[in-house]
Amino acid sequence: MAKILIGKYEATIYPEGEGYTGAISLGFGPDGKRQRLKRKGKTKAAVKDKLIKAVKDLEVGVTASENYTVREAVNDWLAKGLKDRSESTVTKLRILADTHVIPALGKIKLKQLRADHVDEWLDQLSSELATRTLRDVHSVLKRAIRQAQARDMVVRNVAELVTTPKGTEGRPSKALTRQQAEAVLTAAESSELRSYVVISLMTGIRTEEARALRWDHVVAWMPSLKEWQPVTKVGLNHEKFAIYVWRADRVGGDTKTRKSRRTLELPTLAAQALRQHHVRQAAQKLKAGEAWQDHNLVFCTSVGTQLDAANVRRAFRKITQDAEIGTDWTPRELRHSFVSIMSDQGVPIETIADLVGHAGTSVTEAVYRHQLKPVITKGAHTMNIIFGESRRVESE
Structure with missing residues (x-):
């Protein structure tokens, strides 16, 4: 068994099976056991080359085994690198990884992954x-290798060296016309999602903002006091309501940006839908009994828990199908429809930006959770003109 010196390490190469094995002594680990790095090959020369490469990796701090694959790197990232992400985000990234990354690149050893591999892979996907x-998808690979770098599993991130090509044209977001909105x-009048649809269309709030809306963020106008009071305190037997859009179904519960926080008066039709929704929810609570989980949510399941985004999409598709405008619609397009209708009616873009909570508007955010900001009434006024205060939802 010949001994050779590779860098500062003493190595041995010896026959084993139908080839040769090379071993480098790395001393003893924390558990007192001897640590050895091994490489196999058909010839002594091949084994020596592998040992030289392994020593170079050791000198730059790379600790991954020769067999550590892209699949393992991606799975390690999904398991350890997304601790601050929501469950829905992790699920989405897992689907992208399992569908597009691992099947194509998973078997490649991470140390052997080259920019050409990534280029060819992305070019194939660009037509799909x-x-x-x-x-x-490209980001999944980049972030997985970035974590592997941080853990000394690989020297460089070849995915970072590649530019994402242009893919196919995605389906552009669209907006309901006035006639489609009416339909x-x-x-929606026969759907459990009715009030969700009415309020989303009439105010332009984001879907994640609607799902997180709580009853203590709904306020009623008290003429005698000349101020807004929470409906949890004064009830819903009033004419004018507004909502505090302060929360969203996102990690941490915050809105998309701090400037997304805003207060919006509800148009008459939305106020009517909200009152009737409250009555139906009270009935649901009684029916659920001890199964009811009180999260104080305006829109919730039959047992009080938060609505699932996928279920909302399915219910909305049923509504658009019944409206005879097809099923190729998503709840977020109610927001696009709000903007479109406002614009068609000549509402200034600055006002629209305020209403939908876009960053860079003049809406201030001073002491947002402790002091009610001036309620924006332009949206409610315009919707009342368009759909008419005379429109009434039939009482149950």
């Missing part, structure tokens, strides 16, 4: 995926 999805409102 929309540009945004392609960027997300959707009519079709």
Whole structure:
């Protein structure tokens, strides 16, 4: 068994099986056991080359085994690198990884992954995926290797060296016309999602903001006091209501940006839908009995828990189907429809930006949770003109 010196390490190469094995002594580990790095090959020369490469990795701090694959790197990242992400985000990234990354690149040893591999992989996907999805898939690989770098599993991130190509044209977001909006409102009258649809269309709030809306963030106008009071305190037997859009179904519960926090008066139709929704929810609570989980949510399941985004999408598709405008619609397009309708009615873009909570608007955020900001009434006024205060939802 010949001994050779590779760098500062003493190595041995010896026959084993149908080839040769090389071993480098790395001393003793914390458990007192001797640590050895091994490489196998058909010839002594091949084994020596592998040992030289292994020593170079050791000198730059790389600790991954020769067999550590892209699959393992991606799975390690999904397991350890997303601790601050929501369950829905982790699920989405897992699907992207399992569908597009691991099947194509998973078997490649991470140390052997080259920029050409990534280039060819992305070029193949570019004819199948929309540009945004392609960027997300590429990001999965980049972030997985970035974590591997941080843990000394690989020297460089070859995925960072590649530019994401342009993918296919994704389906552009669209907006309901006034006639389509009328049809959707009519079709929604028989749906449990009715008040969700009415308020989303009439105020332009984001879907994640609607799902997180709580009753203590709904306020009623008290003419005698000339101020807004929470409906949890004064009830819903009033004419004018507003909502504090302060929360969202996101990690941490915050809105998309701090400037997304805003207060919006509800149009008459939305106020009517809200009152009737409150009555139905009270009935649901009684029916659920001890199964009811009180999270104080305006929109919730039959037992009080938060609505699932996928279930909301399915219910909304049923409404658009009943409205005879097809099923290729998503709840977020109610927000697009709000903006479109406002714009068609000549509402200034600055006002629209305030209403939908876009960053860079003049809406201030001073002491947002402790002091009620001036309620924006332009949206409610315009919707009342368009859909008419005379429109009434039939009482149950």
